[in-house]
Amino acid sequence: MFEVGTATDYTDLLDRLDTFLTAKGSAFGLGYVGTGNGTFTDYSGGASSVAETFTITATSPTSFDVIGSISGSIGPATVGTPFAHAKIEFLISAGGTPFVAGDEFILSTAPKWISRRKTLGARVLATQGNSGSTAAQNLVDGKTALSAQGWQIASPITIPQDVEFEFFEAETITSYQMAAFSSSYSYMPKSWTFQYWDGDSWETLDTVTDYLLWTPSGVVTFAIGSPVSATKYRLHITAIPSTSTLIIGAVRLLRSDGIDAAFSQTIWQAPGNDGDSEILCGTHAFERQDADYFNWEVAAFDGYDAGASWRAQAGFHGLLYLPLWDDSIPYWFIVNGRRAIVIAKIDIQYEVIYLGLLDPYYSPDQYPYPIALGGTLAFGLTIPNWDSTSWRWNNATVQHRAFTHADPGGASPLYPQHLQMRARLWDGSWLGFEATVNDIITATPAATRGLIWPYRCGLSLLDPNLDDGYSLWPIMLNAGTPNTLGQLCGVACTSGQGVTAETLITIDAIDWLVLPNINRTDRDDFFAVALD
């Protein structure tokens, strides 16, 4: 199933995606055989969908039987009237040629995705120090997990100093943690109050005075006696040990379930198209207002541990990004039980992620967890400074490419994290896949490289079909060992000759949305996503 809409900003996009994944089951694999040329649209699972296949058969020009392979008959459906059931939803509309008895649509469903964890995070604004490599935003969104950049300000330091945390949705904070860096613990605050905004004024939840017990890399938890739900909290710092420097490594604002609500994070469990799988993937939204970027990090996991942080989940693989912005975002969500695809239009370019399973070329016994990650921004193991413009959506280097057109540039040594397309192998390790190297394909790839077929083999002069239609080629991930893992589900290669962004290619009952490699428009820079 798919949804097309416009989000107000990058956080709203995440919120909408979470709702889309978890409110209803998915419906996918639309097929049709018949005489009538009406349309079958707006299809989705329902709140109680299970893994089954529906056969939707016309009994007259205006009526269809709806029979699930598990649910049995749940019809009839009437042409022109939305069909809404807890197992499946759709709309059949009449066309110029009426349906006749026996015309048949086929559609599969899977249960809805499960949200294992969701927070939208917080925007941070301090009295001082809201820009540069040690801006206050660093405190909450995990940046310190990757680099010791935290929040740091220097003389003259204004006292009191406020660090305000504005949540994107109301959260009830039951405790908070402050973390010190190993070499700068002596610059941590000495006295403060932890407060929330009640709509009129700041109200105190906790007061700490003359706290001098900071230790190198120490993390201290402060409990809140009477938690409340609020959208804004702050640290109101009233005393510091040194007038020259104030440094805080990180702040975590914890809910009763132990989740850091200030750290935007989602972990979803997809059910698989069989309804019995546990496919774990998620996102982490992060931003820097001063550097003007508002991004997602995407990740996959092997398992879920409610007590572990996002990055500490079993089999975590991340460091793959989707650059967005803090403005309206037209989007497409495409979901089945195995994977989700998000297309976000930023200005005139297209940012796309792939979260979930490949269609593998091995049996489930051989390759039980063929999960893949696709994003559009990758840096390798060493990421840019947090105030770098490399994080922005207008990064024009090979770091910023569609996952179908992944490119490691001149990375050496090469890690999967250099590539926008990655997959988990059968041994639990991850491999990156390249479509070009510095935007060219002519260099023969080393035997160890993962390749994206057909892009890595070139298609610079590919024309449309002779009937002016378009062929779609599966996108295979070919490992250098030499195993070919499988192909992307619902993503295909097509010629860019004669198409533009958002051209629709109709193959049987499915429309395929043509997209460019971000904003590149060479003939080999296009791919298509099934709106199914």
Added chain:
Amino acid sequence: MIFSRWHWTKIMAAAYQTGSSSSPTNLLQTLVTWLGVQGWTLDLSGADGTGWRAHLHKGGVYVNLRAAMNENIWPRDATYYHDYGAGGYGIGVYLGTGYTGGLDWHEQPGAPIRIDDSTTIGGGMNLPASGGDYHLFDDGNDNITVVVERSPGIFCHMGWGPAMGAAGQPEDFWYFFASSSQYMNTVISYPADRYGLNLSALPPASHGDKDYGSYGTGSQYVHTNGMVRVDTATFSGRWVGNGNYANKGYGYSGRFMRCSLNLHPNTQGTCDEDQFPGYQYILDRNHQTAFAGALLLPLHCYVKTDPDARWAPIGYLPTVFWCEAVGHGYSANEVYQVGGQDYMLFPHFAVLKGA
């Protein structure tokens, strides 16, 4: 694995026969009998020269076959032959649009013709005088494949059909292929290793018949051994071939065709491989090592467009796939099951055998 979603056609009742032949003529006679069972109408089956000729049709597709018995079979005038050497053994094949009893086997209507001299372009299996063990495949949709083990472990092939696998063709595109070009169809003496002769043939349509290094103007040229009949709007001559040299001696019809696969080590990079979806950088990655298996990859074909000089898809061979399972956990003549279908494995390729 097969690209099941993109590259599949309906499967009707399939037919398969295997056995041993005693000569090219014996094999051709056996094939004619078997084709008759599959519904092909016989126009002629009879002696010709020291060998045998047969002409059959089904629907509008006419297949012309000629067994060579120590002779050349592809004359191009009163003196010379297209097939190199002083004569040998094999079976030649090409498709046409009709049958005319008064014409020689190589002059039937609607044949592919070479640019400049308008003589017929075809292909063939180069065979020993003693024939070989054969496999005959019909997928039920009149896509015929013949594979012969011409010597132990060495295979050659030919085939034809009424429709390439779909790629948006304005009409059904007929096709035929063979392991050798007509140039190498009957040759006995040759100076180096040759696919389809002393080496197992490379997959159909895949630019697998390289010229002699000592002949012509270069050693990287590929002779035509696979052709597709496109619509007249695309090319008025209709038949396009997989040679890579615009010269009649290489079976050039006036318009090039390309295949997604070029396995020949001496010609890789000479067939415009980076201009259309092809396998140039995964040639040694077809098989699986994590677990026994290999991919079944379609042999896509493309025609050069005019005047743009780009490549338009014209479909793929519907029942033959590039596959390197043999030597990687599987053996030749073994059946490989994928998606409820049986495929018979041969070196470098696999043929749909049916359910």
